[in-house]
Amino acid sequence: MKPIYLDYNSTTPISATVAQAMAQCYQKGYLNPASQHRPGQEARLVLEKLRSEIIDMLGGVSTGMRTDRLILTSGGTESNNLAISGLARAARDASGAQRIIFSAIEHPSVIGIAHYLATQGFEIDTIAVDAHGVCDLCDLAAKLDAESSDSVAVVSIMAANNETGVIQPIQSAAQMCREKGIYFHTDAVQMVGKVDVNFSTLGADCLTFTAHKFHGPRGVGGLLVRNGIELTPLIYGGFQQMGTRPGTEDVALTTGLHQALLEHQQSPERDAEIKRLRDQLETSLLAIAPGSVINGSGAFRMSHTINISFPGINRQALLLAADFAGLAISTGSACASGSSDPSHVIIAMGASEEVIEGSIRISLGATTSQQEIDDSLTRFQQVIDRLSTL
Ligand SMILES: Cc1ncc(COP(=O)(O)O)c(C=O)c1O
Known part of the structure; x- marks a missing residue:
């Protein structure tokens, strides 16, 4: 894979x-x-x-x-x-x-x-x-x-x-x-x-x-x-x-x-394309995981970032399962043990405990392709389905 x-x-x-x-x-x-x-x-x-x-x-x-x-x-x-x-x-x-x-x-x-x-x-x-x-x-x-x-x-x-x-x-x-x-x-x-x-x-x-x-x-x-x-x-x-x-x-x-x-x-079109792919992935993730929350969605955001919480799913479990499914994503801040502390950013936003515990970051760049976004959605769906049943 x-x-x-x-x-x-x-x-x-x-x-x-x-x-x-x-x-x-x-x-x-x-x-x-x-x-x-x-x-x-x-x-x-x-x-x-x-x-x-x-x-x-x-x-x-x-x-x-x-x-x-x-x-x-x-x-x-x-x-x-x-x-x-x-x-x-x-x-x-x-x-x-x-x-x-x-x-x-x-x-x-x-x-x-x-x-x-x-x-x-x-x-x-x-x-x-x-x-x-x-x-x-x-x-x-x-x-x-x-x-x-x-x-x-x-x-x-x-x-x-x-x-x-x-x-x-x-x-x-x-x-x-x-x-x-x-x-x-x-x-x-x-x-x-x-x-x-x-x-x-x-x-x-x-x-x-x-x-x-x-x-x-x-x-x-x-x-x-x-x-x-x-x-x-x-x-x-x-x-x-x-x-x-x-x-x-x-x-x-x-x-x-x-x-x-x-x-x-020299690539003024790059940002709009990243935003198109980001919005597509974000909308699809919200659809496959009802109750999920986009952190920061009420503000102007850079086009390349999604910070999403899947309530009820622990971020570390999600990160590991995603990695196993071939998806390289991240939680807020890595700590010395290689695990992750709860994000000081999401905490500062006054989010609920559940949102803090479940928050992960997905970020795109100039080399992200439509095919990758389509494939990643299938993989995310499998990961979330599996973790939701645990
Ligand atoms: C907002 C911000 N500031 C500073 C840094 C540190 O940059 P560098 O990895 O080049 O030391 C990073 C890297 O993650 C960052 O995202």
């Missing part, structure tokens, strides 16, 4: 043209872009061209006096850590501000660094979400208006949630923070390369993305940083990337990131 991959929010297969562009790059044998000799300078020229085109594709400012910066990192986790820690420490050094506010549904890479910073003297606070999984801007406003608002160092809200696909009101949140002179970061990992993202219009000070979520290579991501903002580094070493993220930059990985973004831009 051919496995059907429906876990694109976790990672995506690298596209053939991305792999080809990277292979050509390796064949050219670019050396260290930080070297002063000619081969090094050749690599530097290629890298800086890629960097400036990536900034352009993401709607940042790549030329002139007010140029935004693209810091290349190892991926979304590092970009989130660098943004939160870098902005929080810079704000504390400048004004003594020491509160970090983030939404209750952030990825563990945001929650993790915030909790670490709490051990270093920072205070942390979360913004609530409503029943559809959308950040409550009244809660954010109350936190920013509080007497202690001048102590807020940074606010972080993701652009789209990785478990539900729910899109967050980033532009409004960024505006609210800007009016108070507070740094605002967004984790746009589940949005960049899937729909068009415009850094300038969104108004965030820093924006995280990672190539492997949109058919690029694993091991490379970026942090867009608004012109004029200095981040305190996470790691220390050489002068690469102006010391903010030292370490030798890799031309081939950056080529893969660039090519994957380019492919997204």
Whole structure:
């Protein structure tokens, strides 16, 4: 039985043209872009061209006096850590501000660094979400208006949630923070390369993305940083990337990131097709499993995600049975034992115990086909029928 991959929010297969562009790059044998000799300078020229085109594709400012910066990192986790820690420490050094506010549904890479910073003297606070999984801007406003608002160092809200696909009101949140002179970061990992993202219009000070979520290579991501903002580094070493993220930059990985973004831009029809397949699967699943619930369905969602609860069916049992039936799906967040904890996202939405226990994520990507959706429905039906009779 051919496995059907429906876990694109976790990672995506690298596209053939991305792999080809990277292979050509390796064949050219670019050396260290930080070297002063000619081969090094050749690599530097290629890298800086890629960097400036990536900034352009993401709607940042790549030329002139007010140029935004693209810091290349190892991926979304590092970009989130660098943004939160870098902005929080810079704000504390400048004004003594020491509160970090983030939404209750952030990825563990945001929650993790915030909790670490709490051990270093920072205070942390979360913004609530409503029943559809959308950040409550009244809660954010109350936190920013509080007497202690001048102590807020940074606010972080993701652009789209990785478990539900729910899109967050980033532009409004960024505006609210800007009016108070507070740094605002967004984790746009589940949005960049899937729909068009415009850094300038969104108004965030820093924006995280990672190539492997949109058919690029694993091991490379970026942090867009608004012109004029200095981040305190996470790691220390050489002068690469102006010391903010030292370490030798890799031309081939950056080529893969660039090519994957380019492919997204050159395929404007891709998102509509993914939405068509997602809606078809979602409607059919609701029909074969009466009583099932789509988490986040009352909000604007990314086209590639379904978060569904089959009440009465445990998510871990469903995941294992689905895997056995050749369906690669996921539960909320994997824990150290390889099992899964109940999703903090579905819990934050105030869902019932039954919905929390039964929630799984199905996610589609550019390589999902109609045949796979048709076949997956048959397999889901068999799995659900079997588990319902236990
Ligand atoms: C919303 C979000 N942020 C950050 C990350 C981490 O990205 P990476 O795997 O590149 O470290 C992920 C990956 O699952 C994600 O979905």
